[in-house]
Amino acid sequence: MLLVEDDASIAQTVRLSLSNAGLQVTHVGTGTDAILAAQTTSFDVILMDLGLPDMDGLDASRIIRETSSTPIIIVSARGDELDRVLGLELGADDYVVKPFSQRELLARIRAVTRRNGESHSDAEPVRDARVVVDERTHTARLDGDEISLTAKEFDLLAFLCAEPGVVFRRNDILEHVWDTNWYGTTKTLDAHIASIRKKLGSPDWIQAVRGVGFKFVEVTK
Numbered sequence: 001m002l003l004v005e006d007d008a009s010i011a012q013t014v015r016l017s018l019s020n021a022g023l024q025v026t027h028v029g030t031g032t033d034a035i036l037a038a039q040t041t042s043f044d045v046i047l048m049d050l051g052l053p054d055m056d057g058l059d060a061s062r063i064i065r066e067t068s069s070t071p072i073i074i075v076s077a078r079g080d081e082l083d084r085v086l087g088l089e090l091g092a093d094d095y096v097v098k099p100f101s102q103r104e105l106l107a108r109i110r111a112v113t114r115r116n117g118e119s120h121s122d123a124e125p126v127r128d129a130r131v132v133v134d135e136r137t138h139t140a141r142l143d144g145d146e147i148s149l150t151a152k153e154f155d156l157l158a159f160l161c162a163e164p165g166v167v168f169r170r171n172d173i174l175e176h177v178w179d180t181n182w183y184g185t186t187k188t189l190d191a192h193i194a195s196i197r198k199k200l201g202s203p204d205w206i207q208a209v210r211g212v213g214f215k216f217v218e219v220t221k
């Protein structure tokens with residue numbers, strides 16, 4: 001991955017924790033170097049600080065996006081919603097606000113790289129699970145039997161069950177599965193969750209975490 005961060009101490013901390021998680025990290029400190037690096041090397045993900053010494057991280061992201069589809073996660077100390085929307089409209093894939101935890105950052109990196117992998121249709125289904133979602137054939141199976149899902153139900157189940165046990169926030173689910181609608185589609189989400197639970201034969205597969213969101217849980221027979 002490419003880490004774009006001008007603050008040396010933050011860069012070192014992030015680099016260390018990502019390296020510990022098994023990621024190979026290339027670090028640059030300016031927007032110019034980031035653009036150059038993105039043009040010459042193929043990264044799985046770019047972590048882009050907003051406040052860079054030579055240009056705004058959003059501008060750097062927009063320039064990179066012109067020639068590259070590499071997922072970009074914007075890192076900012078400015079946490080308001082307007083910045084967030086602006087960042088995503090400019091082609092960024094996700095957003096973290098400083099200070100962020102290593103766990104949050106890793107979860108977001110995994111989420112964007114997974115989505116990127118899915119769009120290339122090379123995601124291998126997990127075979128030893130009871131619920132198997134195959135992006136390539138767009139089928140979901142429970143204990144080998146195909147489950148009849150609507151397109152959105154499929155996307156939602158695929159998103160949640162890609163990381164069993166991980167709690168996804170409502171907004172993140174809406175953003176990733178519905179691509180839009182920052183506000184207001186919570187009822188739609190609940191209806192889809194209810195329908196998937198019914199089709200899986202148990203509410204235990206998708207558990208609500210009060211005040212946060214939902215997690216997929218592998219239910220044993």
Ligand code: CA
Pocket residue numbers: 005006007049050051052
């Ligand atoms: Ca900075």
